[in-house]
Each structure stands twice: as structure tokens, then as C-alpha cells.
Amino acid sequence: METKSENRCYGGTQGVYSHASDSTNCDMTFGLYLPEEAQHGPVPVLIYLSGLTCTHENAMTKAGAQVWCAEQGIAICFPDTSPRGEDVANDDGFDMGHAASFYLDATEAPWARHYQMESYITKELTKVLGENFNIDTDRMAITGHSMGGHGALTLALKHPDLYRSVSAFSPICHPTASEWGHRQFKGYLGEDKGVWADHDATMLAQSKGFDGPILIDQGTADQFYDKLGTADFAAACAAQKLDATVRLQKGYDHSYFFISTFMEDHVAFAAEALWA
Amino acid sequence: METKSENRCYGGTQGVYSHASDSTNCDMTFGLYLPEEAQHGPVPVLIYLSGLTCTHENAMTKAGAQVWCAEQGIAICFPDTSPRGEDVANDDGFDMGHAASFYLDATEAPWARHYQMESYITKELTKVLGENFNIDTDRMAITGHSMGGHGALTLALKHPDLYRSVSAFSPICHPTASEWGHRQFKGYLGEDKGVWADHDATMLAQSKGFDGPILIDQGTADQFYDKLGTADFAAACAAQKLDATVRLQKGYDHSYFFISTFMEDHVAFAAEALWA
Numbered sequence: 001m002e003t004k005s006e007n008r009c010y011g012g013t014q015g016v017y018s019h020a021s022d023s024t025n026c027d028m029t030f031g032l033y034l035p036e037e038a039q040h041g042p043v044p045v046l047i048y049l050s051g052l053t054c055t056h057e058n059a060m061t062k063a064g065a066q067v068w069c070a071e072q073g074i075a076i077c078f079p080d081t082s083p084r085g086e087d088v089a090n091d092d093g094f095d096m097g098h099a100a101s102f103y104l105d106a107t108e109a110p111w112a113r114h115y116q117m118e119s120y121i122t123k124e125l126t127k128v129l130g131e132n133f134n135i136d137t138d139r140m141a142i143t144g145h146s147m148g149g150h151g152a153l154t155l156a157l158k159h160p161d162l163y164r165s166v167s168a169f170s171p172i173c174h175p176t177a178s179e180w181g182h183r184q185f186k187g188y189l190g191e192d193k194g195v196w197a198d199h200d201a202t203m204l205a206q207s208k209g210f211d212g213p214i215l216i217d218q219g220t221a222d223q224f225y226d227k228l229g230t231a232d233f234a235a236a237c238a239a240q241k242l243d244a245t246v247r248l249q250k251g252y253d254h255s256y257f258f259i260s261t262f263m264e265d266h267v268a269f270a271a272e273a274l275w276a
Numbered sequence: 277m278e279t280k281s282e283n284r285c286y287g288g289t290q291g292v293y294s295h296a297s298d299s300t301n302c303d304m305t306f307g308l309y310l311p312e313e314a315q316h317g318p319v320p321v322l323i324y325l326s327g328l329t330c331t332h333e334n335a336m337t338k339a340g341a342q343v344w345c346a347e348q349g350i351a352i353c354f355p356d357t358s359p360r361g362e363d364v365a366n367d368d369g370f371d372m373g374h375a376a377s378f379y380l381d382a383t384e385a386p387w388a389r390h391y392q393m394e395s396y397i398t399k400e401l402t403k404v405l406g407e408n409f410n411i412d413t414d415r416m417a418i419t420g421h422s423m424g425g426h427g428a429l430t431l432a433l434k435h436p437d438l439y440r441s442v443s444a445f446s447p448i449c450h451p452t453a454s455e456w457g458h459r460q461f462k463g464y465l466g467e468d469k470g471v472w473a474d475h476d477a478t479m480l481a482q483s484k485g486f487d488g489p490i491l492i493d494q495g496t497a498d499q500f501y502d503k504l505g506t507a508d509f510a511a512a513c514a515a516q517k518l519d520a521t522v523r524l525q526k527g528y529d530h531s532y533f534f535i536s537t538f539m540e541d542h543v544a545f546a547a548e549a550l551w552a
Contacts, residue, residue: 008497009533061532064340067540221284256337257285264343 001132004029010070011036016056019128023120024083025113030125031060031078034133035070044139044274045075045129046267047121051146053099056080059145064260068267074274075135079125081148083114096184102175103151104199106188115188121151122159141270145169145259147180153201157210165273167215167266169259170222174202174229202229205236214244215269217262219252277408280305286346287312292332295404299396300359301389306401307336307354310409311346320415320550321351321405322543323397327422328376332356335421340536344543350550351411355401357424359390372460378451379427380475382464391464398435417546421445421535423456429477433486441549443491443542445535446498450478450505478505481512490520491545493538495528
């Protein structure tokens with residue numbers, strides 16, 4: 001575990017750390033904000049998964065989450081969006097390969113060797129956080145934006161024992177029916193659409209449900225609205241009577257200005273479940 | 277006036293605009309956050325001047341100011357840190373030329389033609405904001421970080437009728453005695469140190485004073501502590517019995533994590549003066 005930087009922030013510490021990962025077979029970097037309370041004992045943690053083109057850094061510097069996490073006394077972790085490195089398979093598009101893992105465990109060449117992000121986030125990162133920081137990994141919640149919203153929803157729905165709540169900002173909700181998903185699932189997972197269903201939030205909501213609370217914020221002026229499948233996910237939640245709130249936010253787009261506007265609500269939402 | 281972008285944010289609008297400037301003889305870009313209240317009538321404005329290496333964008337995306345400006349019902353403007361363009365004189369260092377104007381009106385070649393930032397900020401930008409947006413330019417306050425803190429302090433002290441309060445995060449307080457100032461003043465203003473005194477916050481505090489309130493936050497772990505001259509400025513404020521508060525913040529550095537931590541206080545400080 002290497003400390004890349006640590007900055008005092010709202011009475012706690014915003015750190016950046018990297019470590020060799022067994023899951024992804026490369027070094028992984030993440031940001032971690034620890035509130036002041038972590039100096040005295042273990043604190044709950046909210047995992048924030050970022051979207052296409054991002055690293056661990058974007059939301060850490062632009063989403064304005066730390067102030068609310070400090071207020072609630074919870075940590076927030078910003079993992080990277082994919083494995084990284086010269087020998088890690090990539091693609092010419094911005095929406096596949098580096099910074100575009102879709103947070104799944106790839107089964108197909110050339111992706112399978114490094115693209116094991118579901119295992120990384122749910123198993124290895126959980127262990128790394130619990131062993132190296134004053135974090136109570138029995139109290140975790142998850143959130144994310146866009147592709148990271150897809151990651152948050154699918155990982156929570158697949159691993160309900162790990163995450164007490166899930167929320168998302170403009171998530172990709174129905175990737176099997178979107179150009180943000182279809183091409184990537186074919187590449188990472190192969191042709192069998194039965195396998196794809198296990199990584200699609202709308203299909204998981206229909207098939208498995210989720211006992212914890214779900215919160216979605218979606219801007220109505222989102223330039224990628226048609227790729228996200230909000231209507232399908234909202235319909236699935238309603239059909240299954242899940243503990244879900246889907247809020248359409250008039251005039252907001254896909255940017256960090258949208259995310260930061262509603263971050264206070266998402267941190268409070270997670271904290272309520274984490275402290276319950 | 278060209279609109280580069282507008283994003284809905286905390287019920288208001290975060291915009292980026294550019295315009296041909298008569299002061300600097302080039303196009304100038306600025307960020308402007310207007311709270312919801314600006315849809316109904318003129319609102320006060322806080323000017324935020326950024327530091328070395330920054331554009332209009334850094335603080336706009338990383339300082340977390342909009343949430344507090346929305347709460348207080350005031351606008352915040354993020355001007356660029358210098359004139360820009362291929363024909364605008366520059367320097368190999370990061371601390372002179374582009375992104376390093378020191379917010380003064382240069383008198384020496386090759387700088388004088390474009391580096392007229394004191395006139396730009398105090399006169400032209402004020403006019404542009406008043407004429408193009410729902411902003412009450414009779415109610416302005418100013419703040420900034422590092423070189424921008426120097427700008428905020430010197431412009432407020434020189435133009436006390438324009439700004440009702442001034443605050444700064446880790447400002448360059450005594451540039452004539454610092455490598456962040458000495459070389460630049462020589463280049464921009466020539467050899468006459470009598471002229472330099474008119475652009476040095478510590479010397480202005482001693483010679484002119486300031487009737488409005490002053491707030492400084494300075495991290496004790498600031499990596500540039502020795503270049504800033506905080507002690508000299510604090511001494512000058514105390515000697516002149518100014519309405520000044522200088523807070524040393526233990527363990528904080530020079531980063532946006534420091535700025536964002538104390539932004540709520542600086543916006544509230546400005547708002548109190550603006551609404552008085």
C-alpha cells in the first residue's frame with residue numbers, strides 16, 4: 001500500500017493510495033476521505049463509482065462529497081474505473097477498455113486477465129479498506145454516476161449483504177438495451193445474453209429485487225438521457241414494489257454540477273442506512 | 277459576449293462566458309454562478325480570483341463555492357488569471373506571464389499591451405457583469421487564493437468603494453519581499469520600488485488601511501508558507517487596528533481541499549457585508 005497524497009480536509013483526511021491488486025493483476029489507485037471520527041474508531045464507508053473517462057480523481061475533486069461525509073461522520077472511497085497500465089487491454093473508444101470497465105468480471109479475451117472489477121470492488125477493495133484504515137466494512141453503502149451508477153446498482157443488487165443502501169446519479173440502468181452496454185457486454189462477456197442479464201440493473205431489479213433503499217436522481221436535460229434507460233428501471237422498481245425513489249430533476253444535465261447539487265441528499269441517504 | 281456553457285446547479289446556473297476585452301486587448305473568459313434569486317432580480321456578487329497556473333475553471337469546479345452562494349442568494353464570478361492568446365507575452369516560468377498576472381496594470385514592455393488586469397477586474401468586468409446579468413454591482417465583495425488572494429487584497433485595499441469585504445485563502449501578502457512578487461513586479465512594473473508598494477497588501481494595509489472587514493485563512497502545513505508573508509500582513513493589520521481576522525488553520529496545506537473546507541465561512545463572511 002503506497003500513500004500517493006494526503007490532504008487535510010474538513011477536519012479529516014483526503015488521501016490517495018495505490019496497491020498491487022490480485023483481482024485485476026495490476027496496480028490500482030483509489031481516493032479515500034476519512035472524517036475526523038476515524039481517528040477514534042472505525043467509521044462506515046460509502047463507495048462512489050465514477051463514470052466513463054474518469055479516474056479515482058474526478059469525483060474526489062469535483063463532486064463536493066467530503067463536506068457532507070464529514071458532517072455525517074462517514075468515509076467515502078473513490079475507486080478507479082478500470083484496471084490500468086500499458087499491458088492492460090484497451091479499445092479506441094472512450095466507452096470500452098480503460099476507464100470503462102462497467103464494473104464486471106470479464107470472461108473473454110483479451111479482457112479477462114485484468115478486467116475483474118466486480119471482484120475487485122466487492123471483495124479485494126473491501127478487504128483493503130478494512131485492513132488498512134479505520135473503516136467498518138460491515139457498514140458499507142454504494143453510489144455512483146453514469147457507468148458508475150450502473151456499477152453501484154448492479155453490485156448492490158448482486159451483493160445485497162455487502163451494501164446497506166444504493167443510490168445513483170444518472171445511472172446506466174438498462175445496458176443490454178443501450179449502446180452504452182451492448183457492445184461492451186459482447187466484448188467483455190461474450191455472446192450469451194443470458195449472462196448479460198446478470199449485469200443489467202433493470203433485469204436484476206425484476207429478477208432478484210433488493211431489500212435496502214434505492215435512490216436515483218436523473219436530470220431531465222441530460223445529454224445522454226436516451227442511453228440510460230431510466231424509464232425501464234423505474235418501471236421494474238414499481239412492478240417489484242422495491243423501496244425505491246426515482247427523482248427526475250428538471251433542467252439538470254449529466255455534469256458534476258448536477259452531481260454536486262444532489263450530493264448532500266445521497267450522502268444523507270447512505271448515512272441513514274449506515275447508522276441504522 | 278459568447279456563452280461557452282451553462283449548467284444547472286443548486287437551482288441556479290453555472291455559466292462560462294467570453295468577451296472581447298478593451299482593457300487586456302484579447303478575449304477574456306470567466307465563470308459565473310447565478311443563484312435562483314437572479315431570475316427575479318439583481319443579486320450581489322462575490323469575485324473569486326484564482327492563483328498561479330489556474331484558469332477561470334479550477335475554482336469553479338473544485339472549490340465547492342456554489343452550494344453556499346445558492347444558500348446565501350449571491351452570485352460568484354471566477355475571472356481568468358491573466359490575458360490569454362498566442363500574441364500575449366509569456367514567460368517560461370509558471371509564476372509569470374500567462375496565468376500569473378498578479379492582477380496589476382503592467383507598465384513595462386512586453387507586458388503593458390495586454391497585462392491590464394487591475395483595470396479589467398475593477399472596471400471592465402464590473403461593467404460586463406452589471407450590463408449582461410442580473411447582478412447588482414453596487415454590492416460586490418472579493419476573495420481569492422494565493423496569487424488570487426494577493427489580487428483580492430490589493431484590489432480591495434486600492435478600491436475600497438468597490439468591494440464591501442475582502443477575504444483570502446493562503447494569499448501572497450507581501451510580494452515585494454517574496455520570490456512570488458519580486459521578479460514579477462520588476463518585469464511588469466519596472467525597477468521603481470515606490471511603484472511596487474502600491475501592489476503589496478502588507479504595505480497597502482500600513483499606508484491606506486481598509487474600512488471593511490478582512491478575513492484570511494492560512495494553513496500551517498502550506499508547502500509555500502515561506503513565500504506568503506502572512507506574519508507581515510497580520511502585523512500590519514494589528515498595527516493599523518483594521519477590522520481583520522487572520523486564522524491559522526492547523527495541518528491544512530495550499531490545495532483546493534483546504535479552500536473547500538473553509539469556503540462556507542468565506543461566502544457567509546462576504547454575504548454578511550453584501551446584505552448589510
